[in-house]
Amino acid sequence: MATILNGKELAATLRAEQTEEIRKLAPLAGRPPGLGVILVGDDPASHAYVKNKRNACKEAGIHAPEINLPHDTTRETVMEWVDKLNADPRIDGILVQLPLPPHIPKDDILLRIDPEKDVDGFHPINVGRLVIGEDTLVPCTPTGVMTLLSRYGIPVKGKKAVVLGRSLIVGKPMALLLLAADATVTICHSKTANLSEETRQADILVAALGKPLMITKDFVKKGAVVIDVGISRNDKGKLVGDVDFDSVEPIASAITPVPGGVGPMTIATLLENTLKAYKKRNHLS
Numbered sequence: 001m002a003t004i005l006n007g008k009e010l011a012a013t014l015r016a017e018q019t020e021e022i023r024k025l026a027p028l029a030g031r032p033p034g035l036g037v038i039l040v041g042d043d044p045a046s047h048a049y050v051k052n053k054r055n056a057c058k059e060a061g062i063h064a065p066e067i068n069l070p071h072d073t074t075r076e077t078v079m080e081w082v083d084k085l086n087a088d089p090r091i092d093g094i095l096v097q098l099p100l101p102p103h104i105p106k107d108d109i110l111l112r113i114d115p116e117k118d119v120d121g122f123h124p125i126n127v128g129r130l131v132i133g134e135d136t137l138v139p140c141t142p143t144g145v146m147t148l149l150s151r152y153g154i155p156v157k158g159k160k161a162v163v164l165g166r167s168l169i170v171g172k173p174m175a176l177l178l179l180a181a182d183a184t185v186t187i188c189h190s191k192t193a194n195l196s197e198e199t200r201q202a203d204i205l206v207a208a209l210g211k212p213l214m215i216t217k218d219f220v221k222k223g224a225v226v227i228d229v230g231i232s233r234n235d236k237g238k239l240v241g242d243v244d245f246d247s248v249e250p251i252a253s254a255i256t257p258v259p260g261g262v263g264p265m266t267i268a269t270l271l272e273n274t275l276k277a278y279k280k281r282n283h284l285s
């Protein structure tokens, strides 16, 4: 029987800790932390994500204004809003909800965000700092995975970790964080030969593919820790991960469920990154 890594429960604990910390720090800083959220267009999923993130902020005492712009907003207008938030002393973090409409180049917008307010950790300056090994703002999902591992007391040092996926949002920063924690890391992707041979080496297997239920027990070494980042919907509209939980759970030593595993940790880490930027900007430690 594997330990179920309950991200939902842990995220609630983290958010309670953050709320308490903000309650103590706000009088010292003379204001609460601030997260400015820019949302362009009317994609229902993006609206739902932003609503969840802002509700979590409100609960924790983070000021989280939303700039809601219509689909036909120009690149220049979005840039102007980023500039305003960059200059706003009440704002510590800026989140531009992705995807942006196709006529707005994502990279131009993300580059415009002040790296010190880049709570998603997508700015090349922060990516570079992560590569160098400097403490910085790192993408929320992989950071949340590291928190999950450490809070459950799962050792990483000296372990063989295999990361499935090489995106800038999940796979690459995940591999760099595991490397920084002294794991021996392999990154796999769609061109990897003999995928299951690679994955069966893993003491810690992180799946971030977006391929529902692809990782069956044939990909997993007995006793491995299995982290499922994937989120897809099956034909009944139910959320499923990349890992076939029913076949893998009996041989894993620990495993995240979907939903209720990595997903809630992502939001808790967004709040953590906002708090980190706030403390740095206000010289609070």
Ligand code: NDP
Pocket: 141, 164, 165, 166, 167, 168, 169, 170, 171, 188, 189, 190, 191, 192, 195, 208, 209, 210, 211, 229, 230, 231, 232, 262, 263, 264, 266
């Ligand atoms: P991307 O589509 O950007 O990346 C997927 C990666 O998986 C790519 O590197 C791709 O390889 C690799 N891949 C795809 N198919 C295969 C295959 N058959 N064999 C080996 N490798 C393969 O996705 P993201 O990284 O953005 O997201 C991954 C998953 O995580 C998605 O389900 C997403 O919804 C979920 N997610 C969940 C979050 C959470 O909070 N829980 C947050 C962010 C994402 P290649 O590079 O060669 O194309």
